[in-house]
Amino acid sequence: MMHHPARHIGHHAMMMMTHSMRSGAGVAFIFLTIIIGLSLANLTVTPVELEMITVEELQDSSAKFIGVALATATLRASGGDDNSDSLTSRMETGDLVDLGMWARYLVVENPMLLSITVLLLGVVLPLLLPLGSFTVISGDVQHRTVRYLLPRTTRSSILLGRWLGSLILSWALILFLISSVVIYLSIMIPSESLEDLIPWGGRCFLALFFLTIPYVSLGILCSATFSAPMVALLAAIGATVGIPLLSLSLQEAWEPLGNLLYLLPWGYSHQLLSPSMENFFEASAYCLGHAALFLTLALLKFRRADL
């Protein structure tokens, strides 16, 4: 009997997605991602929808807030201790004018409410994605269900198939969230036109598409490393939250330690929404590099593991 790795990977991916619709952890992931994603969108849209704030006022305050956040992320490595007022003035006329333009690109040149929703998703998704992948390997290893598969397929096919299944499921959820927000905004907010929303929605989807790959791969790595699913989940979320916190606190003691942030995409992920396509491609390449690293480690671990 001929073994067809690509076909097996496809079978495992399909089974993984089907299983997610029926298993407790899978349903929880789908439900939480949709609920939290839509809640973030609601949080952004409601003040404008209820006319608690005008579009212009929100644009102004968001541009300042996003600008300061971008400046903090960009200047972090150089250890800038500027306050938000000085950063704002530097973005308007000084050396940080590029960042000011970047903020305006997100909230003035493109549909603001969609940009804000996607920026919030960019922060929350890394914490949600492990929910979709922590049991992918560890669950079957813990219950030894994987032993029914091993005589029929290779370990690499199982891991790659389930990784692909997790990715496709995550992308489908993100596509659903962005489509929902685009449709809702086009109906409820007259200033947001569908002609502007659709191309920007596509760009936002691409940004989250690439952001998803390393975090799903990290979840798979934790799932392949720890046979207890809860330990795998804690490890994935712990690393996602712990690395930026550790990096920021250690940076105070010794500045180069701030580069620990680059162990995960936190250090460059904001570039996925950069007005410069060069920066976007660079950040996408980093995402793929991170994913390749995590996936290779997961494969090495899983192929050598006693199951």
Add this chain to the structure above:
Amino acid sequence: MNTKTHSIHIEGLEHRFGDKVALSDINWQLPEKGIVGLVGPNGAGKTTLFSLIAGFLRVQRGKIGILGADSPNHPSLVGRMGVMPQDAIFAKDISIFDQLLFLMKLDGINGTRAENRALEIMKRVGLEKEIHRGASILSHGMGKRLGVAQALLGSPEIVLLDEPTAGLDPANARQIREFMREVGKNALVIVSSHNLLELQDLIDEVGVIVAGKLVASGTVEEVTQRDRRFEVTFGVPVTPEMLVQVDQLDGVQSANYDGFQMSIDLDASGENGLNQALLELQQKLVDLGTPAYELREGASLEQAYLKLTSDTQHTSEEG
């Protein structure tokens, strides 16, 4: 490595869990077809050996050649082995039917052919009514039967069954044994069991593993040749005098009695082997005027097993 006449060739196999030696210096060649029993006390290393052959555990030291491949995890073995692990459980939130179809999809069987095969195999193990339900509703025995069914779904050349009849009622156990016999005609079936009487009637070859070492292997005749136990039933109660007369025969190693029955261990290693010993015994019984109403082979394998395990334990205690 010679793998032409053997489907499995194990050489110098050693496996440890931390400091504990689970298997030590296992050398074993297994035939291409037939049923091979793997017996041994609890914790002797049977499941570890199964797991190594099945590729669940990584080989630490030694070699396992399977069907010409030099490793149990070689891609060329995909779909050529069927394994019923002892303690694995089916996913509880997917129907048994869907899981079987998925396993067959991996084996390259799809569509109506896969559906028919799933129904057929579930009928063979008496679970056709449960096929569209979840695995969580299965009892322990049903789970065992499902485990056997999935191992035999495709057309495996090697089938590993770890205690397949443990916990089954006699009718289901018999059904599984018949299934194994059928599969054993075209494939190698390795089966571990504590039920030695069951194995004795089923297997062609046996391996006895004690404290991580393969202490005996070969055909059942080879392993039990020095101790062939026979149960003799008489029409009258056995007397001590009869026992003494029988015990004095050259081919008799030991004899015991209980009511109308006598258990006799024959030494089959003599010049004409078992036939000569049996002939002498029957002649003596006729001479004593107490012919055997029934003479059948008893738990020879069990006898050999107990002797082998006892010898090994004594050796290790002395060592």
